[in-house]
Amino acid sequence: MRQAKYHILLNPNSGGAMRLGVTADRLHELFAGRGEAVSIDADSDRPFEQRLRIARNSNAEFLMAAGGDGTATGLAQVAMETGRSLAVLPLGTANLLARDLAIPVTLEEWFAALDTMVPRRMDVGEVNGRIFLHKVVIGAVPGIAAAREHLRGRGDLAAKLGFLGHFVRRLSRIRRFAAEIATSSGEPRIERVQSIAIANNDYAEGLGKLFQRQRLDGGTLSLYLLRHLSVADALRLAAEMALGSWKNDDVLEIENVRAVVVRTRWLRIRAMIDGEIDTLASPLRFRILPLALSILAPPVSTDTDHPLEAT
Template identity: 75%
Template sequence: MLQTKFHIVLNANSGGATRLGITAERLHGLFAERGIAVSVDADASRPFAERLQTARNSPAEALLSAGGDGTVTALAEVAIATGRSLAVLPLGTANLLARDLTIPTTLEAWFEALGEMAPRRIDVGEVNGQIFLHKVVIGAVPGIAAAREKLRGHDGFAARIAFLGHFVRRLSRLRRFAAEITPRSGEPRIERVQSIAVANNDYGEGLGQVFHRPRLDEGMLSLYLLRQLRLRDALRLATEMVLGSWRNDEVLEMESVRAVVVRTRRSLVRAMLDGEVVTLQGPLRFRTLPLALSVLAPPVAEAEPGLVEPEPEAG
């Protein structure tokens, strides 16, 4: 049984926490049943930066994110800075990192698997000194995501129709923009696009494997250029992603890089970073930080490709 002491940062407003009734008291009880000591920060009234500082100062051996992907990314930065492992109790909507690492996404299964979890080193991406675990997107997507954020907490048919209406209107008004793209090992070039995404490692294809990364340790970033995104393009891409055949779509261009600089005419660039809408100072300087983060995750099945520890270099 795992005996690591955890400091837990709980996002009590995440979808999973509210749906399952996850509180600090319940987390204390669940871990105590297994003989694991924890400290839990569930104080949503404090600024999140202060809560991260508390995590940084905690004497706990490992940090645990109990929330969505945004909480995971924020706490990962603390884990890297303090040389500790990060555990992920997925309580968000997408839970992308947990799914890539085959971390169970139900509470019962997660606690059943906890005793078998072990540290695994994975890559992280960095843009202008800020880390990301999944991807950074500029262009069309952040505006759509911002509208979705306004509807957060408003479930039901009316909210879905409102978002769909905004999505269609947004697509009809999209304009391409010029971006100068300079890979570390290449010459600058000008591209006209509607969106640019830079992902931490590459997204694979496969039936139902939407935004799934088979490897998190290749030490590469994937640059995706979306040339245009009309309504018919969006519908076709969505279908191809579900069917696992999207990589050769005519509106996409992909490139693997270790570092890249993206310049646009704007000095301030609105972006979606791991699901959160942020404003970044241009130009955007991306690089990969290979194996920078230690994450507690279940062992990799021998038959499963990817997500394996790299072999030590000879000599």
């Protein structure tokens, strides 16, 4: 049997996989048509950590995450530790990483572009020894996101109205909390906030650039402090983001750092890490790992908005 070029960790329950009917058999067929051997793990009943161990023990040249952003982040840790490149077949709902890297998000365009993709280097964020590729959020947002998870896969009007009602009720009940913020460039300070987000590089402003990063190799974390968020604030901020000018809104404070420590009165902190809800031990120690991950992406051209350093 030929050595597999790609070991694919497929999340068959991801939005894109279910919508497009992407299965292990379908992927085997598509790669066989290209003359490439692949190994595919599509067993979603197996614990995710066990699936990552299988990927670690694979002798494939590339590790491929076929799913959403959470699947990509989990497999990225293995790719970094084994010195291999990560490939991303975007089958999630948001596919933020793929959009940041100009990786095609439709199946046909992705396979058409695969031969032109090259390994490139990108920064990785780390919190308490755990990596993230996008952002970590604590405070109000994880609770709202947890409610959204219950509706995953449901597109009916009742589900959408139910989430909207939950969102409004949640905002009306949110209380600010005190957090000690200690960055690498200043003295610790106490802030009263509703949410804190720490992003791997900075989010760009610009028409239509909603939660998009212009570069992933800037070598910094971006610290976003959300001081208060009423329903009116949320509507205004959403409109500003859509129009491409939101960083000067009074509800936000933004700072670029290389490392930051966040302490709260809680010993365990609920957090959203690249779209997945988890609990972290306090304090939260963040740092940037410059150019730590090799990832397959379209080559950089002089007019691209997605610069990454070549491997």
